[in-house]
Amino acid sequence: MKQRGAGLLGCGYQLPKRVRCNNDPVFECLDISRNAQGIYQSLLFRDLDRRYCLGPDESITSLVTESCMRSLDSAGVEADQVDRLYGHVSVPEYHAPNALYQVHHDLGLDRKAMVVPINSEQVNFLSGIVHAAEAVRSGGAQYCLVACGSNWSQHIDYSQGHSTCIGDGAGATLIGPSDRFIVIGHASMTNTSYYRAATMGIRPLTVHGRRQVPVDNTGMPVATLELTQTGVEVVSSWIKDGIPELVNELLARHGISGNQITLITYQSVRILLDHWAERICPKEYVDTLAQFGHMISATYPVNLAYVFDNISTDYIVLAGVGLGMQLESVLVQV
Template sequence: MTDAPEKRTLASPGILGCGHSLPSATCHNDDPVFRRMAQGPVDENAFDTLAFFTGADQRRRLSNGERIEAYMADAARLALAQAGIGPEAVDRLYGYASVPDHLTPNPLYELHHMLGLPRRTLVVPINSEFSNFLASLVLATESVAAGGARHVLIVCGSNWTQHVDYTKGHAFAVGDAAAAAVVGPEGLLRVVDHASETYSEQYLSMTMTVRPVNVDGHAHLPLSARGLPTPVYSMETAGNEVYQTLLQNGLPEVVNRLLARNGVSGSQVSLITHQGSRRLLDHWANKIAPGAYLESLQELGNMTLATYPVNLARHFATITTPYVVLAAVGTGCHLTAVLLENRVSRDA
């Protein structure tokens, strides 16, 4: 049995390093997988259509036989290297692999083994689609500040291209990806504040479960490579309405309130948000007016829970604004925003 980490109070934890990893296979808009979507009825007055979910030109996806866990491990190793620590220094592992092969355990436990983390490392899967990374970041910061841990590794991975209905417009932009971050003492990005709003009355608006998919007038249960029924994401009528109201207008309201109570203007912020629709990104940019918008919808599509750490990792060393805001939409349904101080720009 190994010893527990020394308990201490660290006044100023932050992100020490990031990493991301993407499948090599690229899916473009003319891919055959989208043909059923294009041939289906298009109602320009309806929400769930290609008219709304635009903006992606390509996205990455796992090839046959690939698992997102391998990319999560690659991203974690990059984050650890940038942070300048080894696996033996990790006290806690937060994050989530979505969608997991099993209801439990989450593959985050498998990742613990793949990385060779110590037995004493506490593994905590955070299932709060799509704000998993944000929630993990807040919890990691609090645990380090309280002295319960010195270094926390956060890893999120998405394999959602295997779990959407390609007759539905919201599936158009989905891509696979993984990313990681290390939180520890005196990191370059420090969590200043966070805010969340939960609309639990909309609990069933966006769901992932085993369900039949209708193709060419026939219903069937999608099967995994092992021949088992696989979960499929769905946005029912309520989900469509939520996207157009609570999520579309609520996200900038939460962000702007968070900025106001910390005396920060939009121009001081690099913004990273959910990225499923160019229409939404443009709307949020107009309402928040960030100094920079760090997004990759055209190149990488909607990476669901991995969207936030992937874009953070891609820009980690080049952010020039004094603050960063991560703003997530999620099932349940909820909105979460996190404000981070960029110590590099502060010290420059």
């Protein structure tokens, strides 16, 4: 019996209301000095114009729920037809459970609908697509939502260069039986020797010369991202060359060339986007760095939903960078 195809049936995304531009006061404490290796980290993250950041009256969980609703509406599928909800909400309100369970409740999904949080930060969405497509192809599920949301603008050390690119957002896609937008392949590459290169955790920060642990409005400690010097070096070496290597191998495996694809990648460093464009040579490259910034795990579903109705190529490739370090790529036949 011929195996049925698992495809992307609909997409949706939601951004916060607040726009943060380059002249925002939060960037006044940015460290613009050269580090011990002679690198100005603040210069790595450039060519940004604005990012969308959560306000005090907004919840990343609500944005994820809204993006799921838009995905269901675009696919013409009711919430009670969903069998599984994959993805992740980050940084979560609790260590456990993940807020994806709240999304399940707010959407009104059936009690039999399985929730599958995937903490493969920042490639949660790509991992979710792979697992959801496998579930649909095997007959284990009919419809699977894959949704991710990121609120990392609230978990950043704004003295560090990488802080200038961070934005918030949420996006989702619905996967089910289809003969269009079929998930036909994926690939990954993991180098765990860089496990500590970039981490999210509770740690003291130096703010205006004072060492202190950041807290939220209730007085509780807040986790922040640390990109070590090794992390900076990984960005400009292993990640820089690993993405085109992974994507080109995936394309070659399926007999596809770059000029047949729309490429959606990790977005934070301009030099990487330019390098990947040169090495992969996609027909279309979704570049929203200037208008959205880097939305961490939400980068991929937001950008996919942003262009979904206007795809003109035969294939879509999503390629991401996860902490850990893990590179992932997913191939979709339009």
